Amino acid sequence: MSEALKRPADKYSPLYFLASLGAGGISVTFFMVFFFWVKHPGQPVPVFEDIMAAFTTGSVPLKAAIVIAWVGIAVFAFLNIKSLIWNIGALNRFKKTDAYKALRNSNAESTLLAYPLALAMTVNVGFILGLVFVPQLWSVVEYLFPMAMVAFGLIAVIAFRIIADFLGRVLSKGGVFDVTAHNSFAQMLPAFAIAMIAVGFSAPAAMSTATVTVTASLIISTFLGVAAILYTVLAATSAISSMLQHGTHREAAPTLMVVVPIITVLGIMFLRQDHGLHTTFEVHGGAGETMIFLARLLSVQVVFLLLGMLVLRRQGYFNDFVMGSKTSPGSYALVCPFVALSVMTHFFTNKGLVAAGAIAKFGVAYWALSAIAIALMLVAIFLVFRLNAQHFGKTKPSGAVAVPAE
Structure with a gap:
């Protein structure tokens, strides 16, 4: 059997769902071009008609940006869906092995939450594809919102069943964790999955005009968001003491930056909720308050990014697992922080600084900050292609296979 293992991905880990997640996240970063650079009067997000109008009448640089964004969304949405399908098939085969039984009785059982996490991202990607490529989508969008909430509800059931199995096992018995x-x-992966489902549930709050839909979106996303925050705090607190005693697990070191994407998705959830409260329930917040709120979130993200990069550098992680010959499925966790920080930088620039009047849109400061967001996106793109080549595109000796991080 060992002779048949010709690439790292042939020794499966649920963490490979992060390959799908990362590609989907990059699609979102390309959508930021449309969201913040294309005018979309009449609805809170740009749709096909808005993009076509901007492409027809816009400047040459805007047209070029639109074409690049179109291609980027299409390419990475394809990679997102392709990887998701592959992972589902691989997971079903993995469930028939002894390795799966061992995983279900170890700390690594929580890695199964990468499955609903990736599913939730793909639903978000599907909505972006509809907005960007489907004409007249907004005319039927009120019918799509309940369908989307049903989809996210089913994903939430999958996530909570896995969490219940894991927590039920480790909390009801002693010595099993x-x-x-x-x-x-x-162990913050479950929180990330819940947060991703929460941000999906919050979308109708910002976009729907039906009071019932907005209310359901607000309440359900609030529950999921609070659950994600509680899980994040508890998992992080319990992990810190172990890291201080034993050092950071080398293959799991990229998870030190998982706080970054969790904050981005929860931050977007809060912004969507605020918009829904404003448009449906006449609850008004100030632009300055939003700017400071986003600045605080961005500050926490930068702190954890610096912490993670410090540990990864000290451990020589990039030299071995990204640019070197060693492989670990946990390496795909590196993509998420750069995607998340890129998206948050766009939001801080546009919904924070520009909305508050601190900087002018399309001014020098604006493009300087946007350049940072684009640079972070390019890092994420490099990581996706590099890791895909390592794990799926190259033959490897049977000894150079991935070991799931706990």
Whole structure:
């Protein structure tokens, strides 16, 4: 059997769902071009008609940006869906093995939450594809919102069933959770999955005009968001003591930056909720308050990004697992922080600084900050193609296979 293992991905880990997640996240970063650079009067997000109008009448640089965004969304949405389909098939085969049984009785059981996490991202990507490429979508959007909430509801059921199995096992019995292997933020993956479902549920709050739909969106996304925050705090707190005693688990070191994408998706959820409260329930907030709120979120993200990069550099992670010959499925967790920070930088620039009047839209400061967001996106793109080549495109000796991080 070992001779048949010709690439790292042939030794499956649920963390490979992060390959789908990362590609989907990059599609979102390309959508930021339309969201913030294309005028979309009449609805809170740009649709096909808005983009075509901008492409027809816009400047040459805007037209070029639109074409690049179109291609980027299409390419990475394809990679997102392709990877998701592959992972679902691989997971179903993996469930028939002894390795799966061992995983379900170890700390690594929580890695199964990468499945609903990736599913939720793909639903978001599907909505972006509809907005960008489907004419007249907005005329039927009020019918799509309940369907989307049903889809996210089913994904939430999958996520909470996995969490219930995991927590039920480790909290009802003593000695089944290896605290010495808890020296990373890998156990925050369930919180990330819940947060991704929460931001999906919050979309109708910002976009629907039906009071019932907005109310349901606000309440359900609030529950999920609070659950994600509680899980994040508890998982991070319990992990820190183990990391201080045993150091950070080398293969799981990228999880030190998982706080970054969690904050981005929850931040977007809060912004969507605020918009829904404003348009439906006449609850008004100030632009300055939003600017400071986003600045605080961005500050926390930068702190955790710097912490993660410090540890990764000290451990030589990039030299071995990104640019070197060693492989780990947990490497795909590197993509998410750069995607998330790119998206948050766009929001801070546009919904924060520009909306508050601190900087002028399309001015020098605006383009300087946008350049940072684009640079972060390019890093994420590089990582996706590099890791895909390592794990799926190259033959490897049977010894150079991935080991799931705990």
